Amino acid sequence: MKISFYGSAGIVTGSNYLLEIGEKKILVDCGMFQGGRQINRLNFQPFPYQPEEIDFLVLTHAHIDHSGRIPNLVKAGFEGKIYCTKATFDLCSILLPDSGHIQEMETEWDNRKRARAGLSLRTPLYTVEEALSSLKCFSPVLYNQKITIDETFTFRFQDAGHILGSAIVELWIKEGDRICKIVFSGDLGSKNKPIIRDPAIITEADYLILDSTYGDRIHPSYDKEAVRLIPIITETRERGGNVIIPSFAIQRAQDIIYELNKYYDQIISVKEDDFLDIPVYVDSPLTISATEIFIRNPDCFDADALALIKAGDNPLDFHNLYYSRTTQESKDLNDSKGSKVIISASGMCTAGRIKHHLKHNLWRKESSIVFVGYQAEGTLGRRIIDGAKTVKIFGEDISVKAQKYVLDGFSGHADQLETIQWLRGFKKSPGTVFLVHGEPGSLQALSGLIRQEFNIKTIIPQMGDNFLIKGTSRVVTARETQEAIKKEQRLFEEEALGLKEIMDLVLEQLDNKTKEGLSEA
Numbered sequence: 001m002k003i004s005f006y007g008s009a010g011i012v013t014g015s016n017y018l019l020e021i022g023e024k025k026i027l028v029d030c031g032m033f034q035g036g037r038q039i040n041r042l043n044f045q046p047f048p049y050q051p052e053e054i055d056f057l058v059l060t061h062a063h064i065d066h067s068g069r070i071p072n073l074v075k076a077g078f079e080g081k082i083y084c085t086k087a088t089f090d091l092c093s094i095l096l097p098d099s100g101h102i103q104e105m106e107t108e109w110d111n112r113k114r115a116r117a118g119l120s121l122r123t124p125l126y127t128v129e130e131a132l133s134s135l136k137c138f139s140p141v142l143y144n145q146k147i148t149i150d151e152t153f154t155f156r157f158q159d160a161g162h163i164l165g166s167a168i169v170e171l172w173i174k175e176g177d178r179i180c181k182i183v184f185s186g187d188l189g190s191k192n193k194p195i196i197r198d199p200a201i202i203t204e205a206d207y208l209i210l211d212s213t214y215g216d217r218i219h220p221s222y223d224k225e226a227v228r229l230i231p232i233i234t235e236t237r238e239r240g241g242n243v244i245i246p247s248f249a250i251q252r253a254q255d256i257i258y259e260l261n262k263y264y265d266q267i268i269s270v271k272e273d274d275f276l277d278i279p280v281y282v283d284s285p286l287t288i289s290a291t292e293i294f295i296r297n298p299d300c301f302d303a304d305a306l307a308l309i310k311a312g313d314n315p316l317d318f319h320n321l322y323y324s325r326t327t328q329e330s331k332d333l334n335d336s337k338g339s340k341v342i343i344s345a346s347g348m349c350t351a352g353r354i355k356h357h358l359k360h361n362l363w364r365k366e367s368s369i370v371f372v373g374y375q376a377e378g379t380l381g382r383r384i385i386d387g388a389k390t391v392k393i394f395g396e397d398i399s400v401k402a403q404k405y406v407l408d409g410f411s412g413h414a415d416q417l418e419t420i421q422w423l424r425g426f427k428k429s430p431g432t433v434f435l436v437h438g439e440p441g442s443l444q445a446l447s448g449l450i451r452q453e454f455n456i457k458t459i460i461p462q463m464g465d466n467f468l469i470k471g472t473s474r475v476v477t478a479r480e481t482q483e484a485i486k487k488e489q490r491l492f493e494e495e496a497l498g499l500k501e502i503m504d505l506v507l508e509q510l511d512n513k514t515k516e517g518l519s520e521a
């Protein structure tokens, strides 16, 4: 069996793994590369395999860096099924067309510049139409159910605790008379996150492909950070300002709504009587659609969220929560008086309605900006956190006077400690752990810790590396794999040469026979 790493290898994004067993080929994830210009360019490269030869794809979760190239894969000839959880399918059905829309917009903008420069025009990576058409391949299945595809493959999704619908994949592969179990952690979430269940404990694997996002970091606990929200809101109201929360549309925004619901629907009592008068606005069409999907998938909820529903409280809706769907409703927020909380996207402040709210509030020292997610290098969010005195928004210089808060506990990924704790759940440790989905520092740190604590072999694959997996215990390294492939090629050539010699011999014999026949005649 061969495993190839065509994404998230040595870098974070573009998750894409190919497994080959004899003639059969399957993929796990088909994500988009996200990052600087160089990394984005990788999305336009042809797939390093023939999409039409792939039997099926297993998708761990809906995030674009795991699902974002599915429309491309289908466009390039893939006709198999895409297995995922139902919630992942629901989220992909809004995220992929949204991504198609972004591709179309970016290409249109780029083409205007190219036309002026006399350059040839480009086609988008994929369109809304193509994204919608790729949804026909999706085949949602239940968590915890073993799905047997054929005599070779059986898989099961277990909770990953990362976002709604996210899954750890357990994959059993029959090769000859042996069964080998490979586990893909997917993006592994934190324990005790709101709404969704904790990551499932997996007790055995022969090989593990492990998320290493925070392999070198430990973040503060969710509970400690979440309670900070309320005093931030009341203090901002006392100053007469607004609370602006840039948030990712999926899971993070719902985590905040869920947290605020506890106070607004008075599951936890508030000291200030008039706290409940402060309105909360969700101002992002994608976040509104995602929240509706959450409400439609309560089978993914944890015991606490289900207890609220049973007690008659919708945990994602509360008194004084409003959704602004139209552009006009969004604009009206900046004209209206009175303090309010505004949850808007994009999470890193690079696009979307959040930029308008920052333009109207950053310069006001009475307002607050609350960061609840990672802000990548080079983004507007990062510049604000790093202490820029002024920032440019829509071509205008805006001075940064508002109060800034960073709440790290809302992270969607397990930190170093939680990842190690999750690994302690294995009763039969994997023989080899492949570390993926991390920056070099995280990968190295986690690799060292795993070797030290569990004495397990670790491998940090690079893009395009492939490994032969021998039975249930041995991995042949990339170099050895290359040599093995070369050897196979040599054998094939030798065989071909041998075949040619045989053919020559046969032809010679035939020739002689003909001559003999002729002489006989």
Ligand SMILES: [Zn+2]
Pocket (backbone or CB within 6 Å): 061, 063, 162, 187
């Ligand atoms: Zn993710």
